[in-house]
Amino acid sequence: MNIDALIQTIALAAIPVLFAITLHEAAHGYAARHFGDLTAYQQGRISLNPLRHIDPIGTVLLPMLTLFVGGILFGWAKPVPVNFAALRRPKQDMLWVALAGPAANLAMALFWAAVMKLALMFPDNYFAEPLIGMADIGVTINAVLLVLNLLPLPPLDGGRVAVSLLPHRQAFQLAKLEPYGLVILILMAVVPVGGRPILNWILAPLVSSVIRLVETIL
Numbered sequence: 001m002n003i004d005a006l007i008q009t010i011a012l013a014a015i016p017v018l019f020a021i022t023l024h025e026a027a028h029g030y031a032a033r034h035f036g037d038l039t040a041y042q043q044g045r046i047s048l049n050p051l052r053h054i055d056p057i058g059t060v061l062l063p064m065l066t067l068f069v070g071g072i073l074f075g076w077a078k079p080v081p082v083n084f085a086a087l088r089r090p091k092q093d094m095l096w097v098a099l100a101g102p103a104a105n106l107a108m109a110l111f112w113a114a115v116m117k118l119a120l121m122f123p124d125n126y127f128a129e130p131l132i133g134m135a136d137i138g139v140t141i142n143a144v145l146l147v148l149n150l151l152p153l154p155p156l157d158g159g160r161v162a163v164s165l166l167p168h169r170q171a172f173q174l175a176k177l178e179p180y181g182l183v184i185l186i187l188m189a190v191v192p193v194g195g196r197p198i199l200n201w202i203l204a205p206l207v208s209s210v211i212r213l214v215e216t217i218l
């Protein structure tokens with residue numbers, strides 16, 4: 001990708017990527033407060049202000065690198081602190097707190113699909129082409145974050161969901177993976193199988209399915 005194309009892509013991607021990552025985290029905070037944990041609220045992390053959630057590596061550097069080298073665009077924000085023990089029903093409420101982030105990504109994917117549909121209705125408008133490009137990135141990044149975070153690997157949201165649903169013994173065994181979850185995820189993202197990273201093999205068909213679902217709805 002040449003420098004002009006990269007700058008153009010970054011300009012289009014900045015808003016959808018920033019809000020896809022930060023609103024995901026804010027949703028966790030809102031859900032945690034609803035179910036009784038005030039940790040994020042007391043630390044000022046229940047906010048729609050992206051600056052409160054930006055992680056220099058996960059929100060800025062990593063998305064820019066993936067845009068530059070290609071592959072699946074993804075990243076992360078500073079995790080919203082959640083004290084699951086403070087929830088009114090810790091094991092059961094953990095499910096809803098964990099699902100809040102992916103649900104926010106699904107809502108944003110639908111929003112960007114609606115923006116694209118609106119732009120396509122007025123193709124001669126000056127803003128149509130950049131809006132279509134921005135909306136395309138918005139749908140894609142939110143589909144990626146939705147699928148990635150639902151992988152059943154702690155500390156990802158899917159891991160929390162699995163811990164919430166599994167019987168206590170199996171949930172305890174899965175929860176013990178949490179200190180190693182990020183390392184496992186990074187290895188999956190860099191170790192190739194058949195010329196592609198393991199994570200790409202897992203995410204690509206699922207992300208395509210989510211995008212087709214969003215297209216079908218709108």
